[in-house]
Amino acid sequence: MKLPLLLALLFGAVSALHLRPETSTFESTLGAKTLPEDEEMPEQEVEEILSRELEEEEEGGSGSEDASKEDGAVALISVPDMADKNLTCPEEEDTVKVVGIPGCSTCRYLLVRSPHTFNQAWFTCQRCYRGNLASIHNFNTNSRIQWTVRALNQGQVWIGGRITGSGRCRRFQWVDGSRWNFAYWAAHQPWSRGGHCVSLCTRGGHWRRAHCLRRLPFICSY
Numbered sequence: 001m002k003l004p005l006l007l008a009l010l011f012g013a014v015s016a017l018h019l020r021p022e023t024s025t026f027e028s029t030l031g032a033k034t035l036p037e038d039e040e041m042p043e044q045e046v047e048e049i050l051s052r053e054l055e056e057e058e059e060g061g062s063g064s065e066d067a068s069k070e071d072g073a074v075a076l077i078s079v080p081d082m083a084d085k086n087l088t089c090p091e092e093e094d095t096v097k098v099v100g101i102p103g104c105s106t107c108r109y110l111l112v113r114s115p116h117t118f119n120q121a122w123f124t125c126q127r128c129y130r131g132n133l134a135s136i137h138n139f140n141t142n143s144r145i146q147w148t149v150r151a152l153n154q155g156q157v158w159i160g161g162r163i164t165g166s167g168r169c170r171r172f173q174w175v176d177g178s179r180w181n182f183a184y185w186a187a188h189q190p191w192s193r194g195g196h197c198v199s200l201c202t203r204g205g206h207w208r209r210a211h212c213l214r215r216l217p218f219i220c221s222y
Contacts, residue, residue, distance in 0.1 A: 089128035090114050098148045098219070102140040108222050109134055109141075111148055111157070115215035118197040121158045122175055124220070131222030133160030135174035136200075137182045145219055146205030154202070156210060158218035161198030163190065163209065172198075176221070183207065 090112050098109035110131075116124060118133075125131045136142045136159060149157050160175040172180045172190075186206035190198075194209025199216060201208060210216070 087116075087120060087124060087127070089124065096148060098145055101144050103138075104141065107141065109145060109148075110220045110222060111145075111217065112220060113152065113217045115154070115217060116158075117215055118158055118162075118212040121216070121218035121220075122160070125218070125222070129220050129222040131220050132176040133158060134219040134221040135160045135176050135178045136184075137178070139182070139184065142182075142184050142200070142205050145200065146202070149200070149202045149217070149219070152202050152217055154217060156199035156201055156208065156216055158210075158216050159198055159200050159207070160219075160221075161207070162212075163196045163198070 094113050096111040096113070098111060101107040101109070108131075110129060112121070112124065122133050125133050134145070136145065145159075161180075162173055162175060164171045164173060172183070174180060184205060184207050186201065186204075186208050189207065190209050192209075195211035195214070197210055197212040199208050199210040199214075200206075200219070
């Protein structure tokens with residue numbers, strides 16, 4: 001009687017040893033399938049957040065009635081007749097020559113103190129002075145212009161920079177077609193919201209984005 005009982009106990013122990021590895025293998029296989037899925041979720045969420053932020057940036061820079069007017073305000077004037085023919089040239093006493101540009105004896109700039117929109121200022125420079133809104137390509141020129149405009153009551157003046165496109169397609173251009181090889185942006189500019197035209201601050205000389213339909217004094221190069 002004792003021998004059959006011992007054989008039964010031994011058979012049960014051997015069966016238990018075989019079952020444990022199979023259970024362990026099943027659990028490890030299940031874990032290998034589920035863990036990567038858990039790790040992928042945060043990565044997908046990050047991509048969705050970045051996509052939403054890019055979409056918000058694009059929506060913030062366009063889509064409103066003001067934004068469409070702004071785009072029209074910076075359309076390239078290839079023919080001066082497209083601008084307001086009723087604009088009159090500024091009086092001589094309303095202008096100030098910018099003199100003493102270091103390292104550039106041929107550079108000539110003129111401050112016009114009467115406020116104009118960006119396009120009006122652009123056309124005035126072309127029509128009245130056979131020039132253009134000023135492009136700035138180094139710190140010395142920027143500093144000299146700022147020194148000339150520092151006494152103005154208004155805090156900004158137009159220069160010849162404009163912004164086209166938005167988001168990753170944003171581009172900076174000078175209206176005279178020269179190369180964009182220098183910039184002197186104020187803090188948080190030009191990535192914070194603003195207009196599509198570029199102004200120079202009379203204090204400090206830093207640049208800011210401004211709405212092109214604002215009326216500001218301006219700097220011509222001629």
